[in-house]
Amino acid sequence: MQTVANSPASRKPAKAFYAHLHGLSGVITKPADQVLFLDPESGAVVTITPADTPHLLLLGEVASTMAQYIDDMARGGYAAIATSRPN
Numbered sequence: 001m002q003t004v005a006n007s008p009a010s011r012k013p014a015k016a017f018y019a020h021l022h023g024l025s026g027v028i029t030k031p032a033d034q035v036l037f038l039d040p041e042s043g044a045v046v047t048i049t050p051a052d053t054p055h056l057l058l059l060g061e062v063a064s065t066m067a068q069y070i071d072d073m074a075r076g077g078y079a080a081i082a083t084s085r086p087n
Helices: 050-055 064-074 077-084
Strands: 016-021 024-029 036-038 045-047 056-061
Touching: 016 064, 024 064, 036 064, 050 056, 064 077
Parallel strands: none
Antiparallel strands: 016 024, 016 056, 024 036, 036 045
16 A cells, blocks of 8 residues: 655645736736736636736735635646645
């Protein structure tokens, strides 16, 4: 029987904020080196560049449970996370 390693307990989910970008409503987060805009209707993930900042409007922070969900989806979803854990 193998044991699956747990992720480090010190890792906190990235903060997420409700935002508008180019007329789209979604959330913005920074799970790694890049800032991402996630559009929930289409499922699109857009990397924010300096040219996008005039078109970006931040509205407020997303609750911590929703932030964890967004962090998981930005990393590829539940299936990608489950299959990428080291054995």
